[in-house]
Amino acid sequence: MLRDITLGQYYQTESVIHRLDPRVKLAGTLLFIISLFFFRNFLGYMIAASFLFLVIRLSHVPFRFMVKGMRAVLFLLLLTVVFNLFLTPGEALVSVWKLTITKEGLRTAVTMAVRLAMLVVGSSVMTLTTTPNNLTDGMEKGLRPLKLFRVPVHEVAMMMSIALRFIPILMEETDKIMKAQIARGADFESGNLIRRAKALVPLMVPLFISAFRRANDLAMAMEARCYRGGDGRTKMKPLIYRSRDRIAYLCILVYLVAGIWLGRLELPVAG
Amino acid sequence: MSIILDHVNYIYGADTPLAVKALDDICLQIPDGQFIGIIGHTGSGKSTLVQHLNGLLKATSGSIYFNGEDIYDRDYDRKKLRGKVGLVFQYPEHQLFEIDVFTDVCFGPKNLGLDKKEVELRAYDALRKVGLPDELFYQSPFELSGGQKRRAAIAGVLAMKPEVLVLDEPTAGLDPRGREEILHQIKELQTGTGMTVILVSHSMEDVAEYVDRIIVMNKGRILYDNVPKEVFRHCAELEEVGLAPPQVTYILHELRRRGLDVDTDATTVEEAAEAVVKAMAKR
Amino acid sequence: MGIIRAKDVTFEYIRRDEEGNVEGITTAVDNVSLNVKQGDFIAILGHNGSGKSTLAKHINAILYPTEGTVWVDGMDTADEEKVWDIRRTAGMVFQNPDNQIIGQVVEEDVGFGPENMGVPAKEIWERVEESLKAVGMYEFRKHSPNKLSGGQKQRVSIAGVLAMHPKCIVLDEPTAMLDPRGRKEVIRAVRALNDVEGVTVVLITHYMEEIIYADKVFVMDKGRIAMEGTPKEIFSEVEDLQELRLDVPQVTLLAYELQKRGIMLPDGILTAEELAEALHLR
Known part of the structure; x- marks a missing residue:
């Protein structure tokens, strides 16, 4: 789906x-x-x-x-x-x-x-x-002057690349939860707008919980690998x-x- | 009264260049009241297969009959089928969403359009059957332990009173104690209610002790379909497709290879011990 | 003094109800002391809720003891200034393979740690290459992690830690979400790290068959260390293990059953070969 x-x-x-x-x-x-x-x-x-x-x-x-x-x-x-x-x-x-x-x-x-x-x-x-990756890299470096105006350029770029990595995973997860709720008789396809919106609750609640759990895990994993923001970081693929x-x-x-x-x-x- | 699969094929992404044949000419008969284990490693098609049983996935070709009726018939009520063939997905606790356990279990029967009293009766009954203590019924599902959450989620499907219960990897991620408890509960459920239970797993040890019949899947095909003893005779072939037979079977084969005239049919440790004692006495 | 040392470590946290009132205090780790030698392969075994993961997070300075002290390579983990040195000395691999891979390409993920440490680009590439080779994932370096199997993803995670050149790696149930094939791949990679690279390994698991190769095993229950010894010593205590309701390998169980039936066998048999030899077969 x-x-x-x-x-x-x-x-x-x-x-x-x-x-x-x-x-x-x-x-x-x-x-x-x-x-x-x-x-x-x-x-x-x-x-x-x-x-x-x-x-x-x-x-x-x-x-x-x-x-x-x-x-x-x-x-x-x-x-x-x-x-x-x-x-x-x-x-x-x-x-x-x-x-x-x-x-x-x-x-x-x-x-x-x-x-x-x-x-x-x-x-x-x-x-x-x-590649989306390259694009975020380009934005991070290209927009670096904005840092002077306290724009969190590195953080925004990092967020974008994490989003890019997790969107396919969350898509798959949505698919799975949807199927599981359909197996419990949920109906996502019929009824008027209000009924349909209500039908999304069994999908959205588990999805949000899962996203938060993943975010929590990921934050811990990043810290465990010495991530502490953009300062003092080097780049494996520097843009030259x-x-x-x-x-x-x-x-x-x-x-x-x-x-x-x-x-x-x-x-x-x-x- | 049974499920029959007749030459079922399923292709993922059928009209794309990335088409993958997930099920390849599956013919199966699942009579009432059997306890079946479907074994295969990740990507063998076992999860795809069970999603056909309740009509979640539609076969690319072939037919499926439930209680004699073709489920792909235009007039067939597939929504009703989902109540008859209850499917518990992997990590089912990830689908819990209501404010308390009881309300969550009510979700399934409520969707079947039953009246409130019947819904609550079924929910209560299902929660008892999975062995969840009463004092947890009105707790938030998110405050339960891992094993309890899983029970609650299984109850959510059980409350629809299915004739066939399919569980996809019900023990995944649980510790040995949790695994044993859940499997035990499922066995009890099966003998108590006489319903057909299909257990999908990648672990032979989990399944060997409990089921009447094992279906081994590999690359979308059925490799073996027989009683456990017969299936485990193919020790080497099973290993070849990345499935370890229960360790005892492997040990007995090893002992036999080294010259001990031992009966290798045992699937549990007790049986194996008896067999070895018998063989040692012969020497 | 060993690479990891814990002395009288207790970790407590306060449970609160929905309004934030204190409901009670849970002691997740209760007065644990242990000492791990450089180069050892240590396994910590226990049920969910036995405190084994909580203990593991102390080694990486993700959690700090309520009482007692943990030292990693001589550094007190409670010393805030040492946090980053501790984390690069003791790397950590977590349970869920999806939730610890940051990069969208395998090689970029492995480079993430060294990038954070400020390693120059050229050296990062060298480290990435050698780490991926060590776990047998080099040929997948250009792949997207989303296309890999669970076992492969976990090996990438291990490579990601290895590229930081740690002295010690803590693996917190790295195989709990994998199928048997993935489990084998990961354990093989972990053993290679220990044998070939000489990295100290702390493996946390509830699978008995994974601890057979450990130099020393700690069994945890209710926050305490319930048993401690070599795998052989641990597996000799079949009754104790069954009391803790841990999965004893079937071969050990079989030997135990045979002993009960009057066949003379040594305690703690771990492999089919050992059993065959003990039975005086070829």
């Missing part, structure tokens, strides 16, 4: 993108997303799309995996398009029944759809080419920038400069 859900959608293969330092990928993704909101003409989107396409090709991840992420936001995408299409005031283009599509509406709808799609695909590239990472940063910079410069020109066609 629940066993099939896998967390993180890492796609195992060999590529330059896979080998990049996670900090590069995190920063790159963030900058790429921000850049999408700067464009004023279609040329900008063209540049962004070509850049994205190039990265996808380099990553060796089949394109259909990239689009998979789209399915989750399809509804949101359609909603945005529909709202923008019909609810933007302006010069009427087509009028059907009480609904009017305006020129401005069409324009914003298309822009929003393109932005959203590239945003999703762009972040998929990151999650598909970086290599030349490919510097080149990648350069590429991102070139893209940003080119995209934002060309993408903000007043082009007559875009009107």
Whole structure:
């Protein structure tokens, strides 16, 4: 039942993108997303799309995996398009029944759809080419400056990686408890909302108790192995920038400069 | 009145590349009132098998008949089946959730739609049958000891008055004393009520003393299905699939190998001692 | 002085009811003294609630004695400044294999302890490799722990402790949740640690067949040490063991039954081979 859900959608293969330092990928993704909101003409989107396409090709991840992420936001995408299409005031283009599509509406709808799609695909590239582990490592080190502002960066990263380890275990446990309660005649599937919520009690109580017990055990095990926070810890796999990472940063910079410069020109066609 | 499995196959993740054949052409007949042990190591398919008996898992192919009725029939009430074939999972105490033991045991019969009086009667009866003392009935289940928790959890299934009781590793994680007590209680329950009891275990010693019949599972198939004595004759084969026969059987085989003309059929220490004494007298 | 020494150790905790009122005091460990030599294999045997796990947690400075003192390699466990030195000297493996693995990849989990100790990256890799090899899990170093069997997970946990280069490892019922195959794997790994690496081992268990290889056995009951001696000495006392309702290995029981039936045999027979020899078979 629940066993099939896998967390993180890492796609195992060999590529330059896979080998990049996670900090590069995190920063790159963030900058790429921000850049999408700067464009004023279609040329900008063209540049962004070509850049994205190039990265996808380099990553060796089949394109259909990239689009998979789209399915989750399809509804949101359609909603945005529909709202923008019909609810933007302006010069009427087509009028059907009480609904009017305006020129401005069409324009914003298309822009929003393109932005959203590239945003999703762009972040998929990151999650598909970086193990969750690597990602937390990258965040821990990349966000280290925030420590100056008393943000517990190490603790947050540690929590994330523990969560990643225990989510599959708790999923399996949920499955087991569910089956056991079904064997005792529990019914999780019929009845109205209130009845269904009530039916969850026999599942949630044991699950929480188990999670607390595990947390307690784990805390003890970590202390027994000399864990005492991030200070004075070394890393088995320290993150070190290599030349490919510097080149990648350069590429991102070139893209940003080119995209934002060309993408903000007043082009007559875009009107 | 029995359970019949007819060429049952079960494949995990059937339409994925990771498909695993968990049950491979299982044919079984479980008549009323038998005490059966299903033995196999982790991953042998024994837990998968018992989850078919109450309809929790649906066979990929093959049929299962309970009391002559096909449980995969469209009109068959599988919810009712779960009351008839009570399944106690591994570490059942992890499913306790109510504020007190008694209320928790009431959960099963209440789900069967019985009236309050009948529910409480059954709960009371079940708690007595598992040997839990009265003064614990209204305690929080989380304050009980490990062995008591397990009894309470078993009572939770027993209160549904099943015709067949299936216990998946009822002794896992208990100490020797707890193990012995639980097994003893189950045996008593079985002889007292005459219900069919199926004990799933990876320990031959646990099972040898109590059951009438042993089913050995390996890689999703039934390897042996016979009375304990007959099954333990296959000492070497059992070891090959990672199952140790009871240590006495192994010792008797070892003594025989070293030239003592001893009867190797014994499954308990007492029987073994008698056999050795007899063999020594012959020399 | 031995690597682990306990003198008159008592551990009490206060039971409280739901409102937090004191209900009573439970004495989990009651006036226990013991001395473990460097390089020994020690087994502590007892039922659930006999106090054996509570005692074990004292060795790793997870718990402190209410009365008495525990020394690990000469350090008093009650000395707060020594806590981390004590924990790296006496490593600990727990019962539930799932709840003590932190890493999402086997090798990263084994590296967790050394990382906490501030060992340089290059040395961590060396330690991870040698530890995984010592427990026979090196080929699984890139695997996710979730895909391993119980016995394999427990061996990874042992490697995780071993990578901290402890002088002593305390294993708190490491086999209680495993099947027979997993149990064998773990015990084999533990014996190898003791024999090959020379690590002092304290094995806490309720399985009799696991203590056969110990140099010394302590049997605990109701917080006290009820019996103490070599496995042979312990197993000679079949009646005492049965009184404590511990599982005597069937071969020992069989020998005992044969003795009762008038066959002359030495006390405390532990293996089928021994029995055969005692019966003057080939």
